[in-house]
Amino acid sequence: MSVFILALETSCDETSASVVADGTEVLSNIISSQIDVHRKFGGVVPEVASRKHLELLNQVVGEALTAAGLTLDALGAVAVTYGPGLVGALLVGVSAAKAIAYGLNIPLVGVNHLEGHIYANFLCEPGLDFPLLCLIVSGGHTDLVYMAKHGDCRVIGRTRDDAAGEAFDKVARVIGLGYPGGPLIDRLAREGNPKAISLPRAYLEEGSLDFSFSGLKSAVIYTLQRAEQRGEEINKADLAASFQEALIDVLVDKTFTAAQDTGVSTILLAGGVSANSRLRLAITERAAGSNYRMVVPPPVLCTDNAAMVACAGYYKLLRGATAPLTLNAVPDLKL
Ligand code: KG4
Ligand code: ZN
Known part of the structure; x- marks a missing residue:
């Protein structure tokens, strides 16, 4: 008999609920984005995000069950993101999941949001x-x-300053594109020349698998300031394409160096920035020219969604890694 897992994801600005059968078959994946609410503030406002999750969650859960053609009594477990993320936003999902688990007397599984991204x-x-x-x-x-193995994640490289998505969003703001910046840069960059403007690529010290994107972000800002001082017009599409290419070059190079260092034969891509069309193409092309197997989830599973949480939750459930009803939100949860 199939195990149906209901998963909730409320770590940031997407309210999402999903039902997945046996960790593989996505029966529903409802995602209600709050982007329109936060856009006028130029970024996610934590208090507003929590209130919106409260407003939306019951309806989103109802839609996920209806779309899956199931009622609550069919559920085998409930999985929820309990960190990292915005504490108030996380608490909405965690409280709801605990209530469902308690009410139905089914296991509760706490999922690390980053593990969720991997499990897409x-x-x-x-x-x-x-x-x-x-x-x-x-x-x-x-x-x-x-x-x-499943559940055994070791971080071997990380950013020392800005995250890739953060760099996309900040650069989009200084170019004047709006929020959220990643998809807007992705689109604009298609019309630009990625070689038009020379920008730095930070590889850090020999052998390091860490990243640094703040220098690249500053270089974009200086390029704009210099052009303004000289009264020159900068081609925004060229700037977007050059920025994106510099960032992606480092991401792809370091990923394949790490693959070689660790001796793996399979590489996965995860997280919102992996919806980026240029990154998807660049990393797939590099893998095709080598012996690595590359997995790139469809864009809807790259950005925040509850189906990925259900899948990670399923494998935790198989290992017996359930959570007590005292589960709390952990905003700075590590992998
Ligand atoms: O994984 P995610 O949905 O939420 C977090 O866990 O943070 O990632 C959101 C990030 C944002 O910075 C957004 O601008 C970026 O992913 N993003 C993109 C694209 N789509 C989303 N960045 C570049 N190109 C995209 N197409
Ligand atoms: Zn995420």
């Missing part, structure tokens, strides 16, 4: 062989993760 890959390819390497690129994280 297992939704697409359930039979992946270990060990694996995963590049997680999101709004708050840029991590290279080595996975020896």
Whole structure:
């Protein structure tokens, strides 16, 4: 008999609920984005995000069950993101999940949001062989993760300053594109020349798998300021394309160096920035020219969603890693 897991994701500005059967079959994945609410503030306002989650969650859960063609009594477990993220936003999902688990007397599974992002890959390819390497690129994280087996994640490289998504969003703001910046830069960059403007690529010291994107962000700001002082017009599409290319060059190079260092044969891509069309193409092309198996989830599973949380929750459930009803939100939860 199938195990149906209901998962909730409320760590940032997406209210999402999903039902997944046996960790592989996505029966529903409802995502209600709050982008329109936060856009006028130029970024996510934590208090507003919590209130919106409260307003939306019951309805989103109802829609997820209806779309899956199930009622609450069919559920085998409830999984929820309990960190990292905005504490008030996380608490809405965690409280709701605890109430559902208690009311139905079913297991509760707490999921690390980053592990959720990684498990989007297992939704697409359930039979992946270990060990694996995963590049997680999101709004708050840029991590290279080595996975020896399910649930065994070791961060072997991380950003020392801005996360990749943060750099996209900040650069979009200074170019005057609006929020959220990642998808807007992605689109504008398609019309630009990635070689038009020379920008720095930070590889850091020999052998380091860490990242640094704040210098690149500052270089974009100086380029704009210099042009303004000289009264010159900067081609925004060229600037967006050059910035994106510099960032992606480093991401892809370091990922393949890490793959070689660790001896893995499979590489996964995860997190909101992996919805970026240029990154998807660049990393797939590099893998095609080598012997690595590359997995790139569809964009809807790259950005925040509850289906990935259900999948990670399923594998935790199989290992018996359930949570007590005292589960709390952990805003700075580590992998
Ligand atoms: O994983 P995610 O949805 O939320 C976090 O866990 O942070 O990632 C959000 C980040 C934002 O910075 C957003 O601008 C970026 O992912 N993003 C993109 C694209 N789509 C979303 N960045 C570049 N290109 C995209 N197409
Ligand atoms: Zn995320």
